[in-house]
Amino acid sequence: MMTLEKFEEASELVKKVTNQTKLIFSDYLSEAGGGKVYLKPENMQHTGAYKIRGAYYKISTLTEEERKKGLITASAGNHAQGVAFAAKQFGCKAVIVMPTVTPLIKVNRTKSYGAEVILYGDVYDDAYEYACKLAKEKGYTFVHPFNDLDVATGQGTIAMEIVQELPTVDYILVPIGGGGLVSGVATLAKMLNPKIKVIGVEPAEAASMSAAVAAGEVVELESANTIADGTAVKAVGDKLLPYVQENVDEILLVEDDELIGAFLDMVENHKMIVENSGLLSVAALKQLDCKGKKVVCILSGGNMDVITMSSIVQHGLIQRDRIFSVSVLLPDKPGELVQVAKTIADEQGNVIKLEHNQFVSTNRNAAVELRITMEAFGTEHKHRILDALEKKGFRPKMISAKLY
Numbered sequence: 001m002m003t004l005e006k007f008e009e010a011s012e013l014v015k016k017v018t019n020q021t022k023l024i025f026s027d028y029l030s031e032a033g034g035g036k037v038y039l040k041p042e043n044m045q046h047t048g049a050y051k052i053r054g055a056y057y058k059i060s061t062l063t064e065e066e067r068k069k070g071l072i073t074a075s076a077g078n079h080a081q082g083v084a085f086a087a088k089q090f091g092c093k094a095v096i097v098m099p100t101v102t103p104l105i106k107v108n109r110t111k112s113y114g115a116e117v118i119l120y121g122d123v124y125d126d127a128y129e130y131a132c133k134l135a136k137e138k139g140y141t142f143v144h145p146f147n148d149l150d151v152a153t154g155q156g157t158i159a160m161e162i163v164q165e166l167p168t169v170d171y172i173l174v175p176i177g178g179g180g181l182v183s184g185v186a187t188l189a190k191m192l193n194p195k196i197k198v199i200g201v202e203p204a205e206a207a208s209m210s211a212a213v214a215a216g217e218v219v220e221l222e223s224a225n226t227i228a229d230g231t232a233v234k235a236v237g238d239k240l241l242p243y244v245q246e247n248v249d250e251i252l253l254v255e256d257d258e259l260i261g262a263f264l265d266m267v268e269n270h271k272m273i274v275e276n277s278g279l280l281s282v283a284a285l286k287q288l289d290c291k292g293k294k295v296v297c298i299l300s301g302g303n304m305d306v307i308t309m310s311s312i313v314q315h316g317l318i319q320r321d322r323i324f325s326v327s328v329l330l331p332d333k334p335g336e337l338v339q340v341a342k343t344i345a346d347e348q349g350n351v352i353k354l355e356h357n358q359f360v361s362t363n364r365n366a367a368v369e370l371r372i373t374m375e376a377f378g379t380e381h382k383h384r385i386l387d388a389l390e391k392k393g394f395r396p397k398m399i400s401a402k403l404y
Contacts, residue, residue: 002187006150010057010153010157014052017052017089019046021045024038028269033290034290035291038166039296040158040297042301043273043303049082049278049301049302051078051079051083052081052086053154053158055079055085055086055087056154057157058148059071059083059086070094070095071092071141072097072131072138072141072143073094074096074128074131075127079146080110081109084115085113087115088114095116095118097118097119098117098119099119099124099126100119100120100122101122102119103305105305106305107119109303125234146179147178147179147238148180152184152240153184154184157184158181162189163193169196171288171295172296173199173284173295173297173298175201175202175231175300177232177277178237179236181298182200185198186198186244199248199249200244200251201253201283201284202252202253203228203253203280204226204253204256205225205256206225206231208224208235213244218238227256227276228276228277228279229276230275230276230277231277252284254283257319259276260315261319261320262279263279263313266282272299272302274302275304276312278301278302281297285297320378321378321379323403324376324382325374326386326389326399327369327372328340328370328389329370330367330394331367332358340370340389340394343388344374347384348381350376351374352373353372353373353403355371356368356369373401
């Protein structure tokens, strides 16, 4: 059972291993929504996510004998690093089972905290089953990623810090995966101030908590296909569902495209790297009426590999018409390319890629294709460039933009 006494105990304990993540006031998000929006940057924790809180508190509640047996868990990232780091503080062995597709950077970072990493299976569920099997065979103590009340209590310490720093907070937005974070935060927030509205946020393609709340019991989704991989959970924790039902006021759903835009906003306006799951709270702001309200968005983590980052930025720029591609057909004679380039330059467009295809027509004199990828300031600027090309008789045709 999650109690105020346990939350207070956990809040003191986790201070030993957490960084102070003071609230950051966001001018940009506040102006956009009309309220006062603050960010709780758990992406700035030593392990890059809030998970260290629950892992450390859970391990602190174990007996010396349970710790001596060694700890085991299954995770594809943030929980793995949390358990590995916390186990190191307690001087006990940690075994982490990770899917074989886990990015190398996450595997190496988990190993760097002294854990033994076993790669098994294609998805989290495979790794989880194998970890449970090893726990039985070798007597390890299993530390569940979310479906554990002590783990949830540790995660809930975030609410204590928010209320202490901003006692008059109106809304707290919390990403939802398995339910450990939202159940802990919501339960403690309501204990401290029942007037605080706690809003959970899920990926639309992995809405397992929404399904469970609607059904009144845990429901397993057929799939959880989302770029918010840290919250791609098919079934939430059954131990946590009652706390969510009692304390979470509302659950909002966010599409992947909205997360791409939120990532770009966070990088450009706050100079912070936040993983897609951690951005659920920020992306959901557009669905709320925040006027006159003090809102805290929990940024749950920032563990993202560079390749994924690059892909998200590219898609975000294309989504916002800051990069686009057109195809024009030109006679194959000197000077035509210069005329196209000059038209774009006159409108302050920046060409970043050119493809010249002479084989689009059997009559090269009639037409060769020029594919142009260019940079613009946004939708209005893009249309100005297109209009200029049209007026010059180039008849631009929009095509799918690719930077590679």
